[in-house]
């Protein structure tokens with residue numbers, strides 16, 4: 001961080017989650033003070049934050065609460081100069097089962113963040129949207145102007161959050177940026193996502209039980225996504241904008257399977273499981289990012305290609321295989 005957040009206090013919601021833990025780790029390494037918003041449990045679990053290897057936790061403050069609760073959220077804002085809002089219920093299949101919960105959780109949380117930021121005159125707000133807001137590609141690559149076409153309740157909740165955030169920029173001049181990351185992967189990701197599922201099954205030498213092999217995704221390594229978050233929070237050029245973050249290359253699930261097999265040195269039988277396939281018209285067949293705006297305005301370009309990113313994820317999963325639960329399918 002050149003001028004950066006060094007020595008300054010930032011709030012990260014969803015800090016115990018996959019991307020949030022990597023973002024927190026990078027911010028701390030670069031000298032920021034981080035208040036990590038974590039969902040309260042009676043065990044005060046820190047989620048994936050407990051896994052970040054840091055020489056010191058001096059600059060990390062844990063804050064427990066629920067993002068749906070306005071008082072909890074307000075209480076996290078004093079002295080905060082920037083907020084990275086990543087907390088959300090993120091499972092697409094889960095959103096088919098519990099659409100109301102996902103909608104309420106994600107929109108109410110975002111609403112609370114925006115109104116607290118306004119009240120506290122927070123100088124930067126980064127809100128996390130998703131490439132899922134676009135649905136299946138109507139044209140490729142998919143940039144910020146691609147039509148919004150949510151194909152799941154989760155995607156619809158993100159469209160709502162996205163619009164709410166931008167409305168706070170237009171209505172109240174709140175310094176907001178909305179980020180639309182494409183599929184992010186890397187160490188610590190849960191088995192909800194396809195890449196860790198493939199890797200864990202391959203490392204265990206099991207037949208690969210997967211959903212459809214044909215959908216194509218733009219897979220972005222978590223370090224690149226995190227850099228996009230930090231770059232966005234530091235540039236005035238992306239205020240009031242939605243910005244796509246993605247590699248600009250799409251790969252099918254089948255291609256991922258082949259690469260993982262090469263990396264673990266095993267060829268495995270692949271079977272398709274019905275329960276892992278999305279309902280008919282909600283399947284998103286291809287996502288491919290057009291991230292030239294992030295390049296132009298932020299100088300952001302992804303650095304880690306799929307083979308390298310998968311290799312680093314395989315290495316991490318190999319080291320943590322014993323701690324990963326036996327059940328390999330989560331929603």
Ligand SMILES: NC(=O)c1ccc[n+]([C@@H]2O[C@H](COP(=O)([O-])OP(=O)(O)OC[C@H]3O[C@@H](n4cnc5c(N)ncnc54)[C@H](O)[C@@H]3O)[C@@H](O)[C@H]2O)c1
Nearest residue numbers: 014016017018019039066067086087088128130181183184
């Ligand atoms: N992983 C991806 O590929 C991807 C792609 C695009 C967008 N995103 C977005 O990035 C963000 C982070 O995703 P992730 O993959 O790290 O997910 P994750 O599930 O690992 O992390 C989300 C975190 O939010 C927390 N959370 C949810 N509701 C909360 C509440 N009411 N109060 C407090 N905490 C709450 C969860 O406990 C969890 O720790 C999400 O907003 C997601 O929609 C992720």
